[in-house]
Amino acid sequence: MEFLSPSTWEEALAAKSGRPEAVPITGGTDVMVELNFDRRRPGALLDLSRLPEPAQWRAEGGHLRLGAAVTYTAIVEHLAGHAPALAQAARSVASPQIRNRGSVGGNLGSASPAGDCHPPLVAAGAEVELASVRGVRRVPAREFYLGPGSSVREADELISAVLVPAPAGPQQFSKIGTRNAMVIAVASFCLVLDAGARTVGTGIGSAGPRPLRSPEAEAFLAAEFDWEGGAEPSEAAARHFGALVAAAAEPIDDVRGTAAYRRHALAVMARRAWVWCAADYRKGAR
Amino acid sequence: MRVAFTVNGEDMAAEDVWPGESLLYVLRERLGLPGSKNACEQGECGSCTVYLDGVTVCACMVAAGQAAGRAVRTVEGLAASGGAGPAPDSRLSSVQEAFVEAGAVQCGFCTPGLVVQADDLLARTVRAGGPAPGDAEIREALAGNLCRCTGYEKIIEAVRTAAEHEERAVRRGGAR
Ligand SMILES: Cc1cc2nc3c(=O)[nH]c(=O)nc-3n(C[C@H](O)[C@H](O)[C@H](O)COP(=O)(O)OP(=O)(O)OC[C@H]3O[C@@H](n4cnc5c(N)ncnc54)[C@H](O)[C@@H]3O)c2cc1C
Ligand code: FES
Ligand code: FES
Numbered sequence: 361m362e363f364l365s366p367s368t369w370e371e372a373l374a375a376k377s378g379r380p381e382a383v384p385i386t387g388g389t390d391v392m393v394e395l396n397f398d399r400r401r402p403g404a405l406l407d408l409s410r411l412p413e414p415a416q417w418r419a420e421g422g423h424l425r426l427g428a429a430v431t432y433t434a435i436v437e438h439l440a441g442h443a444p445a446l447a448q449a450a451r452s453v454a455s456p457q458i459r460n461r462g463s464v465g466g467n468l469g470s471a472s473p474a475g476d477c478h479p480p481l482v483a484a485g486a487e488v489e490l491a492s493v494r495g496v497r498r499v500p501a502r503e504f505y506l507g508p509g510s511s512v513r514e515a516d517e518l519i520s521a522v523l524v525p526a527p528a529g530p531q532q533f534s535k536i537g538t539r540n541a542m543v544i545a546v547a548s549f550c551l552v553l554d555a556g557a558r559t560v561g562t563g564i565g566s567a568g569p570r571p572l573r574s575p576e577a578e579a580f581l582a583a584e585f586d587w588e589g590g591a592e593p594s595e596a597a598a599r600h601f602g603a604l605v606a607a608a609a610e611p612i613d614d615v616r617g618t619a620a621y622r623r624h625a626l627a628v629m630a631r632r633a634w635v636w637c638a639a640d641y642r643k644g645a646r
Numbered sequence: 647m648r649v650a651f652t653v654n655g656e657d658m659a660a661e662d663v664w665p666g667e668s669l670l671y672v673l674r675e676r677l678g679l680p681g682s683k684n685a686c687e688q689g690e691c692g693s694c695t696v697y698l699d700g701v702t703v704c705a706c707m708v709a710a711g712q713a714a715g716r717a718v719r720t721v722e723g724l725a726a727s728g729g730a731g732p733a734p735d736s737r738l739s740s741v742q743e744a745f746v747e748a749g750a751v752q753c754g755f756c757t758p759g760l761v762v763q764a765d766d767l768l769a770r771t772v773r774a775g776g777p778a779p780g781d782a783e784i785r786e787a788l789a790g791n792l793c794r795c796t797g798y799e800k801i802i803e804a805v806r807t808a809a810e811h812e813e814r815a816v817r818r819g820g821a822r
Contacts, residue, residue: 389704407709
């Protein structure tokens with residue numbers, strides 16, 4: 361095995377192009393588990409942890425440009441105002457030590473259906489920036505994931521950044537697991553409201569082969585939400601919203617939970633997300 | 647490959663490192679620093695917690711090459727630092743002193759990781775001039791450190807005690 365340690369982003373792209381089988385490593389919190397347990401023996405590791413560009417973030421042109429290597433700790437500490445739902449999700453990841461290393465780029469690179477970044481990125485309509493020596497392209501998060509561990513990223517591409525639209529209304533992320541820390545989601549849900557455009561985004565995690573959304577639930581809530589006053593939903597409307605979200609999931613039974621439980625949990629989280637978003641809306645998060 | 651970095655302020659280098667090897671393996675098996683424990687090798691238990699450039703990480707989740715040129719601080723590096731603990735002339739850090747005092751150690755396997763992670767909590771709170779962390783904050787900070795023996799109560803108590811000692815020291819304008 362070789363350890364490739366580029367010192368510039370251009371070198372990293374060239375290295376990935378020359379050795380497409382090289383495995384990028386950023387925080388290492390997924391890669392090292394596979395190496396330690398002999399699940400993977402790549403020909404080369406490509407260390408991205410020394411590069412300045414992917415470790416940076418900045419607000420520009422109506423969105424947050426978040427470098428792929430920005431850690432969960434940095435997102436929680438600095439970016440809650442720029443990407444509230446993503447920051448909520450980041451706070452729910454693992455433990456402080458893992459949050460100090462783990463990155464959004466690594467979460468996207470692994471493309472686990474349970475990854476906590478995915479529902480906020482899908483719900484907010486974020487874009488994933490992919491770079492190679494051939495050039496740079498931006499893919500909507502909603503089209504990035506193909507299945508467990510697989511995405512539209514080509515073998516010679518690196519994830520350089522994600523672009524998260526600036527918040528224009530309340531956002532809520534919630535996650536069900538067996539304890540508060542160190543838990544892979546049994547199911548997760550994210551709701552993002554755009555008070556200007558009066559549109560709604562949803563993101564469903566850990567309840568399908570890839571992160572999902574519910575266009576039906578989004579259309580329903582966009583029509584039903586009280587955009588004037590942020591009134592509490594009626595019981596019936598909230599239940600219907602929850603049912604639409606649950607219906608969009610494609611869950612399976614596995615060690616962490618049953619498909620039926622996941623649908624139930626999603627319906628509950630969706631209802632609560634509406635109630636919480638309405639409360640935030642009344643408080644002025646528009 | 648050869649990997650060189652500083653450990654507890656000292657320049658160190660390991661030879662013949664396999665590129666997929668973890669920082670934890672290098673520390674324990676190549677540099678003779680067994681303080682950081684290997685219990686899970688999957689980031690779940692926190693017993694391998696070390697500082698990497700001042701930030702606590704699970705050493706089992708860091709590729710050795712990622713640590714090259716960086717500063718690593720292990721539990722071995724805390725002891726000599728002395729501290730504002732209950733016995734001021736002790737060579738142990740205040741957190742270590744408090745663990746002894748509170749009886750927060752049973753089998754001891756989780757202790758090094760907890761001590762480093764608790765040290766970091768105090769560095770970010772009382773040592774930075776802030777208030778002593780409450781129980782919820784302590785539990786949150788230690789959520790990635792598993793202990794199979796103590797039931798955590800004595801550990802929380804130890805961190806609380808260390809925080810109080812350090813807070814007093816800071817107010818006195820003490821060394822740290
Ligand atoms: C104990 C523990 C608990 C965890 N808990 C959670 C949790 O609660 N929620 C959650 O979502 N995840 C969790 N994870 C998984 C992991 O922490 C996250 O997926 C994290 O975001 C990975 O980021 P990283 O930088 O460490 O990735 P790495 O391990 O460095 O990389 C992960 C994958 O992405 C690829 N990659 C990395 N960077 C790039 C890039 N720039 N371009 C292209 N590919 C890239 C790598 O090749 C690899 O395939 C946990 C892991 C551990 C060990
Ligand atoms: S050995 Fe590293 S976290 Fe358990
Ligand atoms: S004292 Fe035995 S694991 Fe904590």
